[in-house]
Amino acid sequence: MRNFCILAICMLILSCSGKRQSHRYAELEIDIIWEDSVSIRAIEIMPGSLAFAADQGIFGSVDLQTHKVRTSVQRYDSILPHFRAVAHTDTDFFMLSIASPALLYKTGNEGRMELVYKEEDPKVFYDAMTFWDNKEGIAVGDAMNGCLSILITRDGGTQWEKLDCSKLPKALPEEGAFAASNSNIAVIGDKTWVATSKGRVLYSDDRGKSWEVFQTPVNGVEATHGIYSLSFWDNKLGVAFGGDYTKPDRNTANKAITLDGGKSWELLAEGLPPGYKSCVQFIPGGGGEDLVALGFTGIAYSTDQGKSWEELSDEPFYTLRFLNDSIAYAAGKNRIARLRFK
Numbered sequence: 118m119r120n121f122c123i124l125a126i127c128m129l130i131l132s133c134s135g136k137r138q139s140h141r142y143a144e145l146e147i148d149i150i151w152e153d154s155v156s157i158r159a160i161e162i163m164p165g166s167l168a169f170a171a172d173q174g175i176f177g178s179v180d181l182q183t184h185k186v187r188t189s190v191q192r193y194d195s196i197l198p199h200f201r202a203v204a205h206t207d208t209d210f211f212m213l214s215i216a217s218p219a220l221l222y223k224t225g226n227e228g229r230m231e232l233v234y235k236e237e238d239p240k241v242f243y244d245a246m247t248f249w250d251n252k253e254g255i256a257v258g259d260a261m262n263g264c265l266s267i268l269i270t271r272d273g274g275t276q277w278e279k280l281d282c283s284k285l286p287k288a289l290p291e292e293g294a295f296a297a298s299n300s301n302i303a304v305i306g307d308k309t310w311v312a313t314s315k316g317r318v319l320y321s322d323d324r325g326k327s328w329e330v331f332q333t334p335v336n337g338v339e340a341t342h343g344i345y346s347l348s349f350w351d352n353k354l355g356v357a358f359g360g361d362y363t364k365p366d367r368n369t370a371n372k373a374i375t376l377d378g379g380k381s382w383e384l385l386a387e388g389l390p391p392g393y394k395s396c397v398q399f400i401p402g403g404g405g406e407d408l409v410a411l412g413f414t415g416i417a418y419s420t421d422q423g424k425s426w427e428e429l430s431d432e433p434f435y436t437l438r439f440l441n442d443s444i445a446y447a448a449g450k451n452r453i454a455r456l457r458f459k
Contacts, residue, residue: 153175158395166178202245316337317330335382356385360372367392
């Protein structure tokens, strides 16, 4: 009997130690570190710096120690590209413009950005990009010729190939993605999830070599509806967020959760705030419980995997990325800020 009791106590301790734990932050401190007449929807935390790209051909970096900002302007002939997608490897930074001509640049060998991919078509519109590792990366755009536009690199970003529609699920009429926060792609290991304007998720378990598609309950009826952002804690737990930016208070069928890697989804906080948000992210170290969702409508925080939310601030931003479990950087219209969760 004594041995049984000891075993039971040990099992209880192990069970409790494995329980998910929220940070349960109560305050948010916002420090504006740069302001200019620029719209920023794509940021990426790199070693020692925050890289960003924006409209008017502007791109740059923020030193994470001093918050000193360096900016440059990328022209293509007489065009000032509108960048809404960025990514990085250990050695290079990438940025991709939205409309025709779509222009994808990488860090060059002579201190300037090098054009590595160009696509011209009236229908071209790219939305987001990321890398699985230092060699393989993906960029996603709106549907053309019957499927979403997906670019893949296997050589560290020097060469990019657009996947043929025969290798992708058939697109729904007027299906696309949203260039709202560079977060409608999520990758964990070899797995990839891509969110669409029709409330669907394209899924690949082999780094884009094969694909299938899953329907979520997120509303995708109108052109402004759909999933704007995805975040995955691991290869099973993920959250999709969106809504309708033209009716930002609408809070029905705009957020959902998956517990099986995207195969099935359930609505979250249905009929409850928040409404439209352009970016959602799990907070590091929060056990998969803590989420932050933000948009031009403000910043919301959840401690229970999105079942309930608290508005921490009405400050408007488009996108954010976490540096650690209490500090994130956010960007939006005319500014970049550091967010400190307490």
